[in-house]
């Protein structure tokens with residue numbers, strides 16, 4: 001752990017990685033939050049979180065029996081968020097995220113780095129769900145919030161603001177006042193991976209967290225925007241695991257594609273695909289502002305319908 005440095009917006013000093021419960025904006029974990037140390041722990045804790053939510057709603061578990069049948073209890077979602085944010089189940093990713101947090105990019109050398117898994121954020125009863133790949137090493141892994149503190153985030157939040165899904169067009173740091181409107185952003189893999197490439201084993205280890213979050217928020221979701229094929233595939237896998245019906249032939253990722261997915265309780269959720277707002281796509285013109293705006297505007301109109 002590195003020596004404490006001042007948070008660039010709030011001034012309080014934090015170690016890198018940030019200690020749970022030390023006051024980082026939006027950190028809901030505490031030193032007592034249970035830590036998953038291997039994939040079996042992730043599986044068990046994620047299933048327990050869904051079962052606890054069902055109990056809170058007066059439904060009868062076991063497991064995911066009642067998943068998707070009622071809006072999430074805010075405390076259940078906060079518990080899940082806390083547990084995700086302290087997970088240590090993937091040794092390679094834990095080492096990478098903490099090494100990046102310790103060494104830092106030169107331009108951020110005077111700042112603390114979050115250096116932990118980046119949980120979902122936004123509404124706890126979203127009508128729009130945005131699914132990305134994983135946090136960026138010097139973006140989400142530094143700021144503790146998805147698509148925050150990097151160029152991809154400027155693109156995404158700019159577009160979200162233009163269509164009315166975000167309060168401002170910027171996303172500098174957790175604690176910057178950004179608010180999402182009926183929208184939640186999650187990643188398929190919650191730790192920053194080297195070269196943005198998680199291994200298949202890491203993807204599978206993290207999948208129960210996504211599945212549990214889907215189980216908790218799906219009852220209110222009308223539209224899902226997958227940013228890139230990785231998030232697209234992860235969402236479809238998660239839906240299948242939750243008993244949803246994916247059309248056959250299985251929808252293939254391409255920008256602008258749209259597919260109706262039936263949830264286990266018979267509702268329809270529309271999956272929309274956009275190219276990821278990575279610099280590789282935005283610098284080359286593969287993804288333009290108009291293209292991203294159109295997908296998000298469609299999600300907004302589905303959410304409002």
Ligand code: SF4
Nearest residue numbers: 087089090117191206
């Ligand atoms: Fe845990 Fe997911 Fe990070 Fe692996 S990638 S350590 S499962 S949060």
